[in-house]
Amino acid sequence: MLRAGSSPGSRLATAVLVCLTPAVVMAATGVLAASAASPGTRTGIVWCGLVGAAGAVVETLRRRHAVAVVREQCARQEQELLRRLARQEAGMVELARVALPEAIARLQRGDFPDDVLTAFETTDTVAGPEFHQARLAVLRAVLEAVDNEEGMRESAQRAFVNIARRVQAIVHRQAVDLRAMEDRHGTDPAVFEDLLRLDHGNALVGRLADSIAVLGGARPGRQWNAAVPLYSVLRGGMSRILDYTRVELHPVSDVAIVGPAVEPLIHALAELLDNATRYSPPQTRVHLTAVEVQTGIAIEIEDGGLSLGEEGRARAERMLHEAQAGLDLNDLGETPRLGLAVVGRLAHAYGFQVSLRPSAYGGVRAVLIVPQHLITTAPATGRAHGLGGMASESRPAPGTAMPSTAGPRRQGPATAPVPAARSSHRPLPRATAESEPAGPDAVPVVGDRTPNGLPQRRRHAAPSRAGAPTRAQVREPAPEPVQPGMWLAAFHDGVNGRAPSTATGGGHTSEESPGKGEQ
């Protein structure tokens, strides 16, 4: 056989040598035999020798040819095997590096395992059908395992969200009830104080339920249709944390948050405020401000606690960004992680930008930017205590003009628009008295809503004064429960002989009455 590594020239020489050896041996044997034999038989021996040598040559050549053919076949086969091996190797690598991750990713995006499998069946089968089958089997096994896992995780998540929703519903009902009770027992300070405490605890429970719902991929609790003023939103966030008294709310610009973003924003702020109050000394204040910036409204929460190191800050920010992964049941145990994960989720879903920076006070300064499209400058229709509540009433202004946002939107029975002058409210009751011929006895009920069970009436002294030019009306003062001070003021007016029928006189008496009352 040929030695590997021999050069082509020497190989040829060797081949020739190998081919010729039998012939040479035959020839030599023939020559020897011929030389040893008698001359008579020499010719025959020579012939025999020649034929033998020729036969040996032919046979050698034939075998050699057969060997070459076999060798070529072997080489081809080996090549083929090597190629298959390479393809299988490539197939394995592809399976490990491309196909499996992609299949799992598709599965996690929500595709069905069968769909994913059919998508991967169409790839080439050059590595052999058996290999392909095995590859599909591996894929199927992994996908099924992952799918099972996902299913279990999802059902756990759904169960959490479901429970959270139910807690939210109960908490909300309780909040409504508590508010009604607060109104009902508003005059009893001791009961009222207790109700406030219960209300606060209820709000804390609600926040926890909201957090779990958000981490489970659901929306936070409630939906607001109308826009809510930013100030109310900030106070809404404050109302859901334990240490709300430490939060110092600074005046904010007069904008409103569109309804769908209200609840997420309140919740995100509550979580950030909770972190701020939790990780700062109890005697320090937490500052809450909101300023307008180019991209929207920047809400800043600054605490005077421990500064967050660069590493800690990076970890917290990473947590904010990685919050999309879903509800990790391990997170539920740890409050700060839970809070930041919730904020991260909400920020991702609603486009808030959240960043944590070292504060000038030494603590952490969390900035949450509400994008422009979630802000409206239109007067919020949502009722805010003190402001919106007044705006939505039909009551004419009893004193000075209402805030500009309120405006005289709906006119009450006294339809005159209210000028901003101080004495301008005097003619209004008179107009009411004219439109209601019942005289000063009729209490001009203007606001029809009495949510507290308290009488919603205008001051009674003014009509009795303004609409009493005749003696009969002076002689018959209002027998209704008149406020003593007012009654006395009217008496003084009568005594001083003022003409209370004119508007200026009415205005004058209003200036006078406090002075008289003090006497």
Add this chain to the structure above:
Amino acid sequence: MSAADQDTVDQDWDEGNPERLYVIARGRSPLAAHTTFDLVTLIISRSQPTPTMQPEHAAILRICGSPLSVAEVSAYLRLPASLVTVLLADLHAEKRIEVRAPIPKAALPARSLLEAVIHGLQRL
């Protein structure tokens, strides 16, 4: 929870206000303020609201341009009277409002006497 349940919950939850009353009171007890104010205490504002004020304080100053009782302030603001007294106590401490206790019934002269005096005066 089914989708239908979800919807009813959402509709149900659309009412109300994000602020709770304890935040407006800022955690202070209404008991302390209760000694100064009762429902018929008259309130008169002595200064104009400033922009940095809590909105409820500003609203009280606005509507108390003429004397209003605590009950009336409470009704106009739609806030419970106890909460209003807390807010009023703040304003009182800052001397932004004047608080006038109602004249006790006993200190008032009898109504018939007053009427008689009026009649007498008018007859002059």
